[in-house]
Amino acid sequence: MTTDDPIIEINDAAVTYDGGETFVLDHVSMSIERGEILGIVGESGSGKSMFADSMLDAIPDPGRLSGEIRYHRDDGTTVDVLELSDDELREFRWEEVSMVFQGAMSSFNPTMKIGGHFRETLKAHDADVTSGMEFARELLSDLYLDPERVLTSYPHELSGGMQQRALIALSLVLEPEVLVMDEPTAALDLLMQRSILTLLEDLQEKYDLTMVFITHDLPLVAELADRMAVMYAFQLIEVGDREQLIANSGHPYTRALLNATPDIEASLEEMRPIEGQSPAPINVPQGCAFAPRCPLATEECRVEDPVFTQLDDGHAVACHHAEDARDEIALHFDRSEETVPVSGGGGS
Amino acid sequence: MSNYYVRRTARVFATIFAVATLTFGLIRLLPGGPFTQLRAQLLRQGVPASEVDARISNLQNIDPNAPLWRQYLDYMGAVAQGNFGESISLGEPVAQVIAEAVPWTVFVVLVSTILMFAVGIFLGSLQAYWEGSRFDKAFSGLSIGLMSVPFYVVAVISLYVFAYQWGWLPTAGTVGTNVDKELSVPFVLSALEHSLLPIFSYTLGGIGGQALAMRGNSIQVLGNDYVRVARLRGLPDRRIATRYVARNAILPMYTGFLLLLGFRLSGTVILEQIFSYTGLGYYMFAALKANDYPLMMATFLIITVALIVGVYIADLTYSKIDPRISAGGSDEAY
Numbered sequence: 001m002t003t004d005d006p007i008i009e010i011n012d013a014a015v016t017y018d019g020g021e022t023f024v025l026d027h028v029s030m031s032i033e034r035g036e037i038l039g040i041v042g043e044s045g046s047g048k049s050m051f052a053d054s055m056l057d058a059i060p061d062p063g064r065l066s067g068e069i070r071y072h073r074d075d076g077t078t079v080d081v082l083e084l085s086d087d088e089l090r091e092f093r094w095e096e097v098s099m100v101f102q103g104a105m106s107s108f109n110p111t112m113k114i115g116g117h118f119r120e121t122l123k124a125h126d127a128d129v130t131s132g133m134e135f136a137r138e139l140l141s142d143l144y145l146d147p148e149r150v151l152t153s154y155p156h157e158l159s160g161g162m163q164q165r166a167l168i169a170l171s172l173v174l175e176p177e178v179l180v181m182d183e184p185t186a187a188l189d190l191l192m193q194r195s196i197l198t199l200l201e202d203l204q205e206k207y208d209l210t211m212v213f214i215t216h217d218l219p220l221v222a223e224l225a226d227r228m229a230v231m232y233a234f235q236l237i238e239v240g241d242r243e244q245l246i247a248n249s250g251h252p253y254t255r256a257l258l259n260a261t262p263d264i265e266a267s268l269e270e271m272r273p274i275e276g277q278s279p280a281p282i283n284v285p286q287g288c289a290f291a292p293r294c295p296l297a298t299e300e301c302r303v304e305d306p307v308f309t310q311l312d313d314g315h316a317v318a319c320h321h322a323e324d325a326r327d328e329i330a331l332h333f334d335r336s337e338e339t340v341p342v343s344g345g346g347g348s
Numbered sequence: 349m350s351n352y353y354v355r356r357t358a359r360v361f362a363t364i365f366a367v368a369t370l371t372f373g374l375i376r377l378l379p380g381g382p383f384t385q386l387r388a389q390l391l392r393q394g395v396p397a398s399e400v401d402a403r404i405s406n407l408q409n410i411d412p413n414a415p416l417w418r419q420y421l422d423y424m425g426a427v428a429q430g431n432f433g434e435s436i437s438l439g440e441p442v443a444q445v446i447a448e449a450v451p452w453t454v455f456v457v458l459v460s461t462i463l464m465f466a467v468g469i470f471l472g473s474l475q476a477y478w479e480g481s482r483f484d485k486a487f488s489g490l491s492i493g494l495m496s497v498p499f500y501v502v503a504v505i506s507l508y509v510f511a512y513q514w515g516w517l518p519t520a521g522t523v524g525t526n527v528d529k530e531l532s533v534p535f536v537l538s539a540l541e542h543s544l545l546p547i548f549s550y551t552l553g554g555i556g557g558q559a560l561a562m563r564g565n566s567i568q569v570l571g572n573d574y575v576r577v578a579r580l581r582g583l584p585d586r587r588i589a590t591r592y593v594a595r596n597a598i599l600p601m602y603t604g605f606l607l608l609l610g611f612r613l614s615g616t617v618i619l620e621q622i623f624s625y626t627g628l629g630y631y632m633f634a635a636l637k638a639n640d641y642p643l644m645m646a647t648f649l650i651i652t653v654a655l656i657v658g659v660y661i662a663d664l665t666y667s668k669i670d671p672r673i674s675a676g677g678s679d680e681a682y
Binding site for chain 2: 103106108125154156
């Protein structure tokens with residue numbers, strides 16, 4: 001899972017809320033390539049948000065994050081995010097790595113105008129407010145918003161989609177290198193999701209951003225991402241290029257997830273929910289966490305946690321039976337098209 | 349929008365009109381009453397009936413022999429001009445008595461209510477920041493204790509201890525008897541000295557409730573995503589504490605503040621009695637004991653008007669301080 005020119009390298013990142021008894025992010029390693037769009041997929045409670053928060057060292061209290069988050073600056077220097085002092089961290093966030101949260105509606109101070117949020121952010125980072133606001137207007141225009149109207153509005157005067165776009169503009173106002181998005185479209189309707197995805201692609205190109213897009217909606221992110229990673233039970237279980245991961249996935253869970261994706265054209269029999277439930281942090285099974293729900297599980301799976309192994313070039317899977325899975329679990333959608341079924345699913 | 353303000357203002361006058369009418373109804377409908385008594389008394393003393401009628405009509409601005417509608421119009425007309433008649437027990441015009449009493453009461457109520465909110469908000473936000481700490485737990489207990497002690501109990505105890513036992517503060521009155529009633533340093537000092545105990549006892553009990561309200565509001569605001577996002581955006585803690593947490597937590601308490609100002613005016617009936625503090629409440633109670641209807645009606649009217657004005661101001665200004673509420677919507681303050 002190494003890349004040629006990583007911007008963020010996560011080594012053995014773990015988050016615990018009870019002093020190390022259980023983990024809600026279980027020793028995850030991942031490296032993010034400069035300029036790529038990485039999609040992280042996982043169901044609710046699989047540790048996705050923890051993964052996102054750890055990149056900014058922003059785990060909500062009283063959680064504790066351990067491991068190593070290495071951030072490589074443009075100029076070749078490298079910092080360990082977890083070693084930064086409070087002031088350095090304050091600068092690092094939003095100037096280097098910025099974040100868009102799920103629920104834009106609750107991300108703005110309800111008694112302050114949108115413009116005030118931009119101005120105070122610029123001031124807090126000692127940026128030039130005049131040129132910063134100029135840039136903010138440009139960003140808002142890029143996102144098809146009327147800058148003057150949005151900046152002089154209170155949050156409740158904007159629609160959900162407008163707030164979400166304004167929040168994206170706010171996260172980019174200090175020109176960060178990396179934009180982490182945690183379920184940025186979860187509260188929006190399908191049309192708005194789609195148009196925001198298109199806007200994100202444009203933004204990524206225009207400002208040369210690295211994006212980490214976290215969602216439970218596999219088909220959604222599959223449209224946008226260069227590379228994808230799947231999380232299950234607080235760990236990454238499969239990482240690969242989008243095409244590889246969709247058409248040729250090696251983990252039984254990924255394949256089951258693809259088959260569970262609702263499709264307007266698929267018949268009801270073809271849609272297979274995954275039996276059982278994903279584990280809570282206090283009862284993650286020994287061995288492979290997916291074993292109790294996996295049709296291919298053997299004694300080996302129940303005893304030994306599989307390590308990440310290279311399956312193809314740039315495609316790694318944590319499964320003892322990755323090769324078998326490809327043969328045993330057929331994907332229902334037409335593989336020849338090499339696209340994912342466009343779904344009507346989503347919304348959590 | 350402007351239509352809303354017109355309607356809202358018209359309602360203030362309509363309410364005051366209704367209250368004035370009710371007070372008129374009170375004296376007319378109650379059997380016996382002070383005027384019947386006074387009339388009988390004067391007649392027994394041999395005062396000619398025509399003079400008795402003239403005196404009584406002077407006292408309450410009503411000619412007792414005129415038809416009811418005539419009496420009503422006379423009374424309302426006089427009230428509209430600020431003429432409340434003459435106090436029976438004090439023999440002075442009611443308007444004058446009230447003009448002298450109101451500033452003291454307003455002073456005590458205003459200062460104690462502001463203090464109550466300021467201290468409560470300060471303590472409540474500290475509690476919220478250190479939620480679950482020993483300070484928070486101890487103070488929550490204390491707040492509930494304070495809330496359950498009525499202010500008059502605090503008043504009586506503090507009067508006994510500070511004024512009678514230790515003699516630190518005066519036991520009665522608004523200013524010292526030997527101080528000239530004019531704006532001077534000794535006058536102000538004496539006034540402050542006399543108001544200390546009333547303000548203290550009227551403030552202490554209320555702090556608990558405000559602190560608990562502020563604590564709850566702040567904890568709720570602190571849990572909001574926008575506070576977390578603000579921290580990640582690197583905003584200074586000071587700005588988050590004031591512009592984000594305090595502002596959003598205090599907003600819902602604003603209406604309560606204005607209403608409480610009005611309500612607490614009526615609470616002074618007991619407070620001023622305890623401290624013999626000659627304010628509005630003191631005279632209202634005195635009027636009640638002396639069957640002094642003109643004075644009673646006037647104090648009653650003043651207190652009601654104060655409450656109405658409080659609600660009115662709250663209604664008009666809330667949309668100014670909270671952008672989410674638009675004037676004229678269904679979200680009236682009370």
